[in-house]
Amino acid sequence: MFWLRGLTIALLLLAFWGPSLPLQPVQTVVLLDQSPSVREAVWRVAPQIQLPGAAYVAFASGATQVASATARRLDLGEGTRLTEALKKAQELRPDQIVLVSDGLFQDQAKPIGVPIYGLYQPPSPNLSLSLAAPALPAKGQTIEVRAILESTANVRARLTVSGPGGSLERELQVQPGRSSVGYRFRLDGPSTVTARVESPLGSEQARLELSPADTTRVWVLGDPALARYLQAQGFLVEERRDITLPIRAEVVALGVGARDLSAAELDALHSFLNQGGSLLWTATPSGLFFGGWERTSLAESLPVEPVEEPGGVGMVLVLDVSGSMLEADKLGLAVVGSLELIRSARPQDYIGVVVFSDRPRWLFRPRPMTEQGRKEAESLLLSTSAGGGTMIRRAYLEALDALEQVPTDSKQVIALTDGLAADVTPDLFDAARDASPKIKTSTVAIGADADRQFLRELANAGGGSFWDVPSPQDLPRFFLEEAQRAFKREALEGSFPVSVRPHPITRNTSPPALTVILPVKTKPWAQTLLSSGEGTVLAVGESGRGRVAALATDLSRSWQGWPGTPALMAQLLRWLSQTPARPRVEAVREPDSVRVLLEGQFERPSLRTAGQEQPFAPTGPLRFEAQLPPEAVGQAVVFENQEPRLRLQLPTQPEWRIEDGRANLQRLSEMSGGRLLADVAELQSLAGRKAFSLQWPLIALALALFLLERYLERRRGHPNV
Structure with missing residues (x-):
């Protein structure tokens, strides 16, 4: 049995060594960046990119499969969206991806579980132009639009900016890196700013449409x-x-x-x-x-x-409550108007109301219109009822007597009736005339049946005004206007x-x-x-x-x-x-970050993008700010106490920009399990076949031999088994 044990040990040692069998070629997808910044460089290196069995995808803003690495496509947009390229590559079920690019991507692509091998190609020399406006500009505000120049070479250029502020022309010596020129104007409405830069590297144009942040x-x-x-x-x-x-x-x-x-x-x-x-x-x-x-x-x-002017006003309303006041709801409208008169009064004003029909009756004698006095007066007025004849004499004389006791400098009687008074005597006019140095008498005629001659004569005798109000519906308005005059709303x-x-x-x-x-x-x-x-x-x-x-x-x-x-x-x-209930948010791309500005009434606002969340920092009353890394793109959400409030689209990155594309490509490659290739010659090291590992089959065979050995030993020790 020693030969079985030896064979088992040999199989285990072989499994530990990890042998494998090549079965089929490795499926490679080559992503060819054909965006404007690098397409010329990729086209130059394309003839050297020949991998057996590889599939090829050309991409820029969009992505499509092409027949070979030398295919040239100019119909895929003017940006660089790696997400679209990886999505198309994933459809081809790759074992590995070769990414030929300058590393200047306009989005943040998520790994797809396949190693990426980056082949860096430098971007072509370029002078790019963009226009940047201030965040949340207000109507009538003088704003500054920046014409931003990003250059990869030392070049002389001519810049022209046009808009509401006229035309601006500059001759510039542009150094590698970023520079800008300001253009100021008053934003009085929707406006358009255009810019053009001309240099030996070509010409670029930019256009910016502006509107006030909120057209009120x-x-x-x-x-x-x-x-x-x-x-x-x-x-x-x-x-x-x-x-x-x-x-x-x-x-x-x-x-x-x-x-x-x-x-x-x-x-x-x-x-x-x-x-x-x-x-x-x-x-x-x-x-x-x-x-x-x-x-x-x-x-x-x-x-x-x-x-409130010092001193108050004393006023008594002599109000007709005869049976005729029930017609056309004249009494109800007179009460509504009287209530407006009372509500207009100030605490230092004294108001009383005496009503008359067959005889006079005080609803309330002149009293200060404090809060309590006003409430009691309103309650008494609302309890008024009508009935009987029209006997005004005693009511008017009692009003004059009551006002004599009122401690105000200005005093006035307002007599209101809709009919013919049955008790008019000459002494009534004498009383009005005698009181007039201290107490003015004004009269109001309601409706067509009022005794206008009597009321006009009484007002003349009392030194006041006669008011003809033919429509009862105008009574509330009359009392408001009278309150304005009486209580000094001038x-x-x-x-x-x-x-x-x-x-x-x-x-x-x-x-x-x-x-x-x-x-x-x-x-x-x-x-x-x-x-x-x-x-x-x-x-x-x-x-x-x-x-x-x-x-x-x-x-x-x-x-x-x-x-x-x-x-x-x-x-x-x-x-x-600009109220707290009307929040506004805007994102502004800057050289080293994306600045998000928030206005409104918020409690602990935060910004969430790409699965990451960060708080806003307060920068002023109802103003907050958050900073995102320059590569941040896509949609962001403003949260308040973990509840979404606002959504905004982050601005895309420009195609050409001052950035280390090689470092971007290396970082992406290493995160995916691949590496950055030194040159195109290293592509050959990626060719090969997918290997089938023999480790687990060898271990399984060794286990089977071990069990067989144990079985045979047991059988030898027990012949009857």
């Missing part, structure tokens, strides 16, 4: 002067009379009064602000506090509040010098004096940018997820001759449009 859309209500200024600055302005959903704008400018909008429209504006929209109030004759905005749901978002006229505080909105701004200003002051949470003495001209702030601003002047009367008005309004609108 603005809805303007009730302020034609503002609309004209913004249109002149290139904003997408839509003048509207109402608010409809959805609000297709970034900013809504409000020169209308709150009473001009319905409750649904006010709610829409409130939602718009909370979702990241911005609002601008202007002090037109109907805007801001002329329009009662301080009494709406948006009052807390207003960055300004009215300046603009001041004159010459008001303007002071400027530093802010991006007021950059390079020096406004002349105003001719009209609404007395307002800035709320504590907002910021004053323009002021006149103690008064605010322009205040801004943030509310919800949007921004707000208030301009306390009427542009149809102020700054009409100042050339800086359009620019100031444009800077204000651009600031308003």
